[in-house]
Amino acid sequence: MKLNKKYWEQRYAENRLGWDIGHVSTPLKTYIDGLQNKELKILIPGAGHGYEVSYLHQQGFTSVYAVDYAAAPLQRILKENPDFPEDQLIEGDFFELEESGFDLILEQTFFCSLPPDLRSKYVQKTFDLLKTGGTLSGVFFDFPLTEQGPPFGGDLELYRELFQPPFRIRILERAYNSIPPRQGNELFFIFTK
Structure with a gap:
């Protein structure tokens, strides 16, 4: 199975979006609500329907970027946020991605x-995209690798094992505020470059 642009476009076209919870993730909303600097340059990779993107934008964050293989979810973000800077989608x-x-x-x-064979590449790419002192934060699924x-x-x-080094792990723990279907299956993390 090739998880390429065609694959993801088809998933959106067929509405096979099992990961899509329909709103900003509770652990990320809590984290975002604690951010004070509205001028942070923020990236959301594989943004999907971009609930986090929209939430950040609505909270006044001005430099939010989203990247996704599929056009449909990015178009949805723009439709729901007509004043969102199109060049940041x-x-x-x-x-x-060349933006850094x-x-x-x-x-x-x-x-x-x-796919697990791309995970080391992800670690390096996120490290390269961040400023020194920058943060990688969010949630990982916590269930056996398959x-x-x-x-x-x-x-x-x-x-x-994957992230340390090159990152400094500040928090890596079970998310206390996952939505009920994901309770016990998410880890919240904050890593620093």
Whole structure:
């Protein structure tokens, strides 16, 4: 199975969006609500329907970027937020993203949608995209790694092994505020470059 642009476009066309909870994720909303600097340069990779993107925009964050293989979810973000800067919605491959200097990368389901053989590449790419002192934060799924994905899963020890180094792990723990269907299956994290 090739998880390429065609694959993801088809998933959206067929509305096969099992990861889509229909609103901003509770752990990420809580984290966003604690951010004070509205000028942070923020990236959301694999943004999907972009609930986090929309929420950040509605809260007054001015430099929010979203990247996704599929055009449909990016178009939906723009439709729901007509004043969103269109040049900050990037249709393409996250691994080919050239924009950099991000203060924060927010992770919500993208990492666990990647085939496990791309995970080390993700770690390096997020590290490269962030400014020194920048933060990678969000949630990872916490269930046994599987070949039957996406999502492919993983656990605390696997994530610790992948991300440390090059990141400094500030928090990596079970999310206390997951939505009921994901309770006990999400880890919240904050990593620093």
